[in-house]
Amino acid sequence: MTESEDQPTFHDLGLGSPVLRALTELGYEVPSPIQAGTIPALLDGRDVVGLAQTGTGKTAAFALPILSRIDARSTATQALVLAPTRELVLQVAEAFGRYAHHLTGLHVLPVYGGQAYAPQLAGFRRGAQVVVGTPGRVIDHLERGTLDLGGLRMLVLDEADEMLRMGFQEEVDRILADTPDAKQVALFSATMPAPIRRISRQYLRDPVEITVRARTVTAANTRQRFLTVAGPRKMDALTRVLEVEPFEAMIIFVRTKSATEDVAERLRSRGFATEAINGDLSQPQREKLIAQLRDGTLDLLVATDVAARGLDVERITHVVNYDIPTDPESYVHRIGRTGRAGRSGEALLLVTPREKGLLAAIEKATRQPLTEMELPTPADVNARRVAKFHDAITAALDAPAHAVFRDLVLGYVGEHDVPLADIAAALAVMTRQEPGEFLLPPDTAPPAREKPARGAGRPRPVYASYRIGVGHYQRVTPGQIVGALANEGGLDRADFGRIDIRADYSLVELPADLSKDAQRALTRTRIAGQPLNLRPERPGRDSGARPGANRRGNPAPSAGRTRRPT
Numbered sequence: 131m132t133e134s135e136d137q138p139t140f141h142d143l144g145l146g147s148p149v150l151r152a153l154t155e156l157g158y159e160v161p162s163p164i165q166a167g168t169i170p171a172l173l174d175g176r177d178v179v180g181l182a183q184t185g186t187g188k189t190a191a192f193a194l195p196i197l198s199r200i201d202a203r204s205t206a207t208q209a210l211v212l213a214p215t216r217e218l219v220l221q222v223a224e225a226f227g228r229y230a231h232h233l234t235g236l237h238v239l240p241v242y243g244g245q246a247y248a249p250q251l252a253g254f255r256r257g258a259q260v261v262v263g264t265p266g267r268v269i270d271h272l273e274r275g276t277l278d279l280g281g282l283r284m285l286v287l288d289e290a291d292e293m294l295r296m297g298f299q300e301e302v303d304r305i306l307a308d309t310p311d312a313k314q315v316a317l318f319s320a321t322m323p324a325p326i327r328r329i330s331r332q333y334l335r336d337p338v339e340i341t342v343r344a345r346t347v348t349a350a351n352t353r354q355r356f357l358t359v360a361g362p363r364k365m366d367a368l369t370r371v372l373e374v375e376p377f378e379a380m381i382i383f384v385r386t387k388s389a390t391e392d393v394a395e396r397l398r399s400r401g402f403a404t405e406a407i408n409g410d411l412s413q414p415q416r417e418k419l420i421a422q423l424r425d426g427t428l429d430l431l432v433a434t435d436v437a438a439r440g441l442d443v444e445r446i447t448h449v450v451n452y453d454i455p456t457d458p459e460s461y462v463h464r465i466g467r468t469g470r471a472g473r474s475g476e477a478l479l480l481v482t483p484r485e486k487g488l489l490a491a492i493e494k495a496t497r498q499p500l501t502e503m504e505l506p507t508p509a510d511v512n513a514r515r516v517a518k519f520h521d522a523i524t525a526a527l528d529a530p531a532h533a534v535f536r537d538l539v540l541g542y543v544g545e546h547d548v549p550l551a552d553i554a555a556a557l558a559v560m561t562r563q564e565p566g567e568f569l570l571p572p573d574t575a576p577p578a579r580e581k582p583a584r585g586a587g588r589p590r591p592v593y594a595s596y597r598i599g600v601g602h603y604q605r606v607t608p609g610q611i612v613g614a615l616a617n618e619g620g621l622d623r624a625d626f627g628r629i630d631i632r633a634d635y636s637l638v639e640l641p642a643d644l645s646k647d648a649q650r651a652l653t654r655t656r657i658a659g660q661p662l663n664l665r666p667e668r669p670g671r672d673s674g675a676r677p678g679a680n681r682r683g684n685p686a687p688s689a690g691r692t693r694r695p696t
Contacts, residue, residue, distance in 0.1 A: 143169045146198035148232040162187035167340035177337040180318040189225045202236040205257025206281035214293040216242040221456035223262045243618030244651040265301035290319040296613030306333045352469035355503045356479040374506040379445040382432045385453040394432040404430040407437045451479040458495035593627040593639035595667040601634045618655040
């Protein structure tokens with residue numbers, strides 16, 4: 131099945147009225163091709179294979195029919211969505227929450243590694259009709275008995291090819307095999323490699339296959355850049371950009387309502403006239419802020435995705451993604467607020483080192499690379515402040531009151547015999563700041579943990595060796611190890627050194643500065659149902675065994691024995 135020429139609305143697809151009401155409030159009108167093809171099939175109870183790139187609206191394609199068929203009166207888990215990463219889990223759970231706004235009693239529970247068990251256990255006790263989770267944590271809860279899938283009616287594999295690439299094939303197979311046979315299954319993947327075909331043949335019943343080609347949908351006249359910055363220094367980085375970058379009006383996007391107020395307040399405390407716009411504002415308040423943005427009495431607005439829908443102001447020259455969106459489709463919607471009516475626009479993305487995977491997903495979905503920019507230095511900021519100071523002096527020379535104050539200053543000179551330059555400096559101190567506040571000191575630290583610009587040679591990280599409790603006896607592969615550790619510990623592939631798989635354990639090189647929190651999270655991580663029990667490898671342990679040999683000194687199987695992730 132391919133993309134249709136028809137343009138149905140969401141009201142034509144058979145969705146439930148509470149879901150349609152939420153879509154109307156969100157400003158959704160026309161479904162994307164993957165949504166138009168998938169939603170009717172899922173509502174009819176058919177299994178579905180959806181082949182589409184990230185950013186084509188896949189989340190709504192399965193979430194909307196699930197919510198239209200869910201029984202919110204029952205607290206049993208009726209729908210399970212498996213996703214490869216915690217970021218995608220959170221994105222999907224948030225989307226379900228938006229679409230289920232008018233479904234009373236419906237609970238959506240995200241479960242993923244690295245999060246404390248207490249909130250997840252509390253969510254299961256309360257009852258969650260929809261569970262969104264990573265394969266490893268879902269199996270963990272199944273083994274603990276905290277997740278009961280006896281009443282499961284719908285199962286979704288989101289980004290299935292990515293899940294298998296990260297080494298979750300065994301976990302996916304186990305979950306599919308352990309769930310009721312009568313369930314409905316939807317599988318979404320950007321590609322259709324042989325393992326995905328096998329899953330489709332083995333677990334899906336006569337599935338409808340929908341294929342959608344991705345299109346580049348970002349404006350050609352919008353320059354897209356990103357800035358790598360450590361999370362705690364985001365506000366400092368944003369402040370420098372605001373001081374150095376010329377702009378008319380700007381929207382700063384964050385993920386949550388509370389973040390809009392927090393970021394706006396912090397910017398106000400730094401001297402920027404800023405307002406927050408979110409779902410808590412009444413319509414008159416919202417209209418007032420948009421009018422101020424349009425007439426130039428307000429230049430900075432901090433917003434959520436939902437609050438910014440329908441916001442069309444030509445003055446907006448810049449869009450800043452303070453929080454990187456977990457969905458490329460959201461990124462496209464955000465930066466669509468600038469570069470309108472033929473004008474040029476600027477889109478800036480703040481990315482922490484651990485969010486580079488989300489950046490890659492955005493570039494892949496939009497098929498447009500983002501250019502890395504340098505953080506403005508204190509010297510850049512100081513030069514800009516001095517230029518503004520000079521401009522203010524020039525403007526004041528033409529002010530009507532200039533002649534009166536000039537006579538007062540000359541009178542002071544005659545009485546006290548003080549040079550005019552000293553008097554001017556004293557007046558500046560009276561009306562502005564102390565020099566220590568006016569001029570920034572030089573940087574004392576880089577903006578982010580060691581991440582050079584693209585194309586530059588990356589220095590080799592300092593590694594330490596860690597032992598994990600799985601090896602050849604558990605049939606693990608380097609890909610499974612990298613996938614599990616990266617997903618549960620928030621690592622990326624640059625954080626891995628050598629992987630030495632032995633008989634019943636493996637040695638993995640990870641950053642020597644791995645945090646205690648990350649170590650604790652990885653200790654609880656499981657591969658193939660086995661806890662990793664990650665711990666630092668003590669020097670001299672098993673020193674008599676050569677790499678790749680088991681404890682009896684016999685060579686271990688060679689497949690995947692020692693390897694670096696690619």
